[in-house]
Amino acid sequence: MPLYALKLAIRHLLAHRGQTSLLVAGVALGVSVFVFISALIGGLAELLTARTVGSIPHIVLEAAERRPQSSWGGDGAQIVRQKDLGRRDQIPVWEPLIEVIERTPNVTAVSPQIAGGAFIERGEAVKPVSVVGVMPDKLSAIADIAGAIVSGSGDLPPDGILVGSRLADDLDLRVGQVLRIASDRGRSRSLRVQGIFTLGIGSADRQTAYINFTAARALFDLPTGVTRIEVKVSPATGADGIAARLQRSTGLDAIPWTRENSQLFEGLDAQARTGLIIKTFALVTIVVGIASAMLLSIARRQAEIGIMRAMGASKALVVTIYLIEGTLLGVAGGLMGASLAWLALLPFPPVDEAQVGALPIDRAQGDFLLAILLTSLAAMLASLLPARRAARIDPVDAIGT
Amino acid sequence: MTKSPILIVEDLTKSFGSGEHEVRVLKGIDLAITRGEVVALLGPSGSGKSTLLNIIGTLMRASGGRHEMLGVDLSAASDAERTRFRSTRLGFVFQFHHLLLDLSALENVMMPAAAAAGRETHSMRERAKDLLAAVGLADRIDYRPAALSGGQRQRVAVARALINRPALVLADEPTGNLDRESSDRVMDLLLRINADTQTSFLISTHDEQIARRCHRRVNILDGKMFEGRAQR
Numbered sequence: 001m002p003l004y005a006l007k008l009a010i011r012h013l014l015a016h017r018g019q020t021s022l023l024v025a026g027v028a029l030g031v032s033v034f035v036f037i038s039a040l041i042g043g044l045a046e047l048l049t050a051r052t053v054g055s056i057p058h059i060v061l062e063a064a065e066r067r068p069q070s071s072w073g074g075d076g077a078q079i080v081r082q083k084d085l086g087r088r089d090q091i092p093v094w095e096p097l098i099e100v101i102e103r104t105p106n107v108t109a110v111s112p113q114i115a116g117g118a119f120i121e122r123g124e125a126v127k128p129v130s131v132v133g134v135m136p137d138k139l140s141a142i143a144d145i146a147g148a149i150v151s152g153s154g155d156l157p158p159d160g161i162l163v164g165s166r167l168a169d170d171l172d173l174r175v176g177q178v179l180r181i182a183s184d185r186g187r188s189r190s191l192r193v194q195g196i197f198t199l200g201i202g203s204a205d206r207q208t209a210y211i212n213f214t215a216a217r218a219l220f221d222l223p224t225g226v227t228r229i230e231v232k233v234s235p236a237t238g239a240d241g242i243a244a245r246l247q248r249s250t251g252l253d254a255i256p257w258t259r260e261n262s263q264l265f266e267g268l269d270a271q272a273r274t275g276l277i278i279k280t281f282a283l284v285t286i287v288v289g290i291a292s293a294m295l296l297s298i299a300r301r302q303a304e305i306g307i308m309r310a311m312g313a314s315k316a317l318v319v320t321i322y323l324i325e326g327t328l329l330g331v332a333g334g335l336m337g338a339s340l341a342w343l344a345l346l347p348f349p350p351v352d353e354a355q356v357g358a359l360p361i362d363r364a365q366g367d368f369l370l371a372i373l374l375t376s377l378a379a380m381l382a383s384l385l386p387a388r389r390a391a392r393i394d395p396v397d398a399i400g401t
Numbered sequence: 402m403t404k405s406p407i408l409i410v411e412d413l414t415k416s417f418g419s420g421e422h423e424v425r426v427l428k429g430i431d432l433a434i435t436r437g438e439v440v441a442l443l444g445p446s447g448s449g450k451s452t453l454l455n456i457i458g459t460l461m462r463a464s465g466g467r468h469e470m471l472g473v474d475l476s477a478a479s480d481a482e483r484t485r486f487r488s489t490r491l492g493f494v495f496q497f498h499h500l501l502l503d504l505s506a507l508e509n510v511m512m513p514a515a516a517a518a519g520r521e522t523h524s525m526r527e528r529a530k531d532l533l534a535a536v537g538l539a540d541r542i543d544y545r546p547a548a549l550s551g552g553q554r555q556r557v558a559v560a561r562a563l564i565n566r567p568a569l570v571l572a573d574e575p576t577g578n579l580d581r582e583s584s585d586r587v588m589d590l591l592l593r594i595n596a597d598t599q600t601s602f603l604i605s606t607h608d609e610q611i612a613r614r615c616h617r618r619v620n621i622l623d624g625k626m627f628e629g630r631a632q633r
Contacts, residue, residue: 002519003519003520004515004516004518004519004520004521005519007521008503011503011504012503015502015503303499304501304502307499307500307501308501308512308516309484310458310460310487310493310499311487311488311493311512311513311516311561312484312485312487312488312489312513312516312517312565313488313512313513313516313517314481314484314485314516315484317516317519395460396455396460396461399495399497399499
C-alpha cells in the first residue's frame with residue numbers, strides 16, 4: 001500500500017506545482033527562522049559565556065571561613081566561639097593540594113596566588129589596586145594576560161609589574177618606569193613596569209596589577225602560604241559539580257563562577273526560553289499552515305477521494321496518501337529551509353572571530369538536523385487530522401450518485 | 402437449465418431520517434440477476450434507482466431486507482469486508498466519468514486493482530492496456546482525462562470498471578452525459594464485453610433506446626419494483 005500511496009501523493013503534489021511550491025516555501029521560511037534563531041541564541045550564549053568566563057577563574061579555592069560557633073556546655077551553659085580574627089585568611093599548606101586539584105578530572109589549569117590590596121604611588125597621585133602575585137609560568141593560566149599585553153612584555157621578573165591600561169593612563173605610566181607600591185600589610189617596594197595589558201574588563205584594566213609570586217610574598221608579608229588557588233575547568237558550565245568535589249577533597253571553600261554570576265545565568269536562561277518560544281511559534285506556524293492547506297486540498301478533492309473509495313480503495317490507503325503528502329511537504333520544506341538558513345548564515349563569521357557589534361551567530365548550533373526532523377514530524381502530525389477526515393468521506397455524498 | 406443468480410435482493414428497504422421526518426425511498430425491492438445478464442433499471446428521477454445501485458454496490462447499507470451476492474451476505478458484512486468485496490467483485494460506471502485528473506488513462510484503469518493490491522504490477526498494466534485497446538483507446542493510454550473527449554473518458558471509465566474482472570458492473574446513467582452517437586458506441590461496448598466475458602450489467606437509464614438493447618428491464622416507481630414496462 002505505501003508504494004501506491006507514495007505514487008499518488010507525489011503525483012498530486014507535482015500536478016499542483018504552484019500550490020506545492022507555495023506550501024514548501026512557507027515551511028522553508030518557518031524552518032529558516034527556526035535554524036537562524038537557534039544559531040543566533042546559541043552564538044549569543046556562547047559569546048556571553050566565553051566573554052564572561054574567559055578571563056575569570058571558574059573556581060576559586062580559599063581557606064575555609066572561620067565562622068562563629070556555639071555549643072552547649074555543662075549545666076546548660078551555651079559556649080560561643082567568636083570568629084577568629086587573630087589569624088590571617090590563608091592556605092598555609094598549599095603545595096600538596098595543587099597536585100590533588102590538578103588530578104581532578106576536567107581541571108585544565110591551576111594557579112596558586114598571593115593577592116591583596118595595595119596603593120600605587122606616583123608623584124602626588126595614589127591609586128588603590130588589587131595586586132595578584134602569580135608564578136611567572138602561570139601568568140596566563142586563568143586570564144590570557146600575555147595575550148592582552150598592548151605595550152611591553154608579559155615577562156614577570158621579581159622586580160616587575162604588569163598594570164592595566166586604564167590604570168597606566170590614570171598614572172601616566174609607561175613601560176620601563178619605576179613605581180612604588182605599598183601593601184595593606186604596611187610593606188612597600190619599588191617595581192618596574194614590564195608591560196601594560198587590556199583585558200577589556202573595566203575593573204581589571206583599571207584596578208589590577210600582576211606581580212611575581214616571590215615579590216608578593218614580601219609585599220604581603222606571607223612567607224609560606226597562599227591566599228587563594230584559582231582553577232580553570234572544561235566545560236565551564238560544569239564548574240558547580242567540580243567545585244563541590246574540590247571542596248570535599250581539599251577542605252577549602254570552593255566558589256564556582258556561577259555563584260557570582262547568577263544574573264548572567266538568568267539572562268542566558270531567559271534568552272534560551274525566548275528562543276524556544278520563537279522556535280515553537282515557527283513550528284506551530286508550519287503545523288497550522290500544512291493542516292489548513294491539506295484541509296482545503298481535501299475539500300477540493302472530495303469527489304476524487306469518493307471515487308477512489310467507491311472503486312475499493314480502503315480508508316487506510318486514503319489516510320496513508322495524505323500522511324505521505326504532508327510528510328513530503330515537511331521533508332521538502334525542511335531541507336529547503338535548512339539549506340536557505342545555511343546559505344544565509346554563511347556571511348557571518350564564527351563566534352570567536354566575531355568583531356564587536358557583529359551578530360554572534362554560531363552555525364554549529366543551528367540545529368539543522370533537528371529542524372528537518374521536527375518539521376517532518378510536525379508535518380506528518382499536521383496531516384493526520386485532514387487524512388482521517390479524508391478517510392471518513394462518504395463516497396455516495398462525494399460523487400453525488 | 403436455469404442459471405443460478407449471482408445477485409439476490411429480497412424485500413430490500415431503505416429509509417432516510419426518522420420519526421416524522423422519515424422518508425422511505427425503497428419499499429421492498431426484489432431483484433435477482435444471473436451471470437451474463439444485462440438488466441436495464443428504469444424509473445423517473447427520485448424513484449430510488451441510484452439508491453438501489455448504491456446499496457447493491459455496497460456504497461450504502463439497506464435499512465432492511467436481504468442483499469446477497471456470489472453467496473456473500475453483504476448486509477451482514479463489515480465495512481472492511483464490503484470495501485474488499487467492492488474492489489474485487491463489482492465494477493462501476495457513473496454518469497460522469499469520475500476519472501482521477503492527475504492520472505493517465507492507463508493509470509486510471511489500473512487504479513481499482515492497484516488500490517486493492519497496494520501497488521501497480523506488470524500484469525495489471527498489461528490488462529489495463531488490453532482493456533483500453535478493447536474500448537478503442539489503445540493510442541490514448543498516456544493521455545490525461547483533460548485531453549480526452551467526453552465519450553473517450555466514459556470508455557476509459559468502462560475499462561476501469563472491468564479491471565478486476567467483476568461479476569457485476571453497475572452503470573448509473575452511463576450514457577446520460579453523451580450525445581447519441583457516443584451513447585450508442587458506449588452501449589455497443591458494454592454489450593460486446595458482456596458477450597465476450599459473460600459479465601453481468603445492471604444499467605440505470607432514462608433512455609428507452611438503451612433499455613431496449615438490454616436482455617431484461619425492471620422499473621422502479623415510488624420505491625417499488627415492476628418487471629417489464631411500468632404501469633401506473
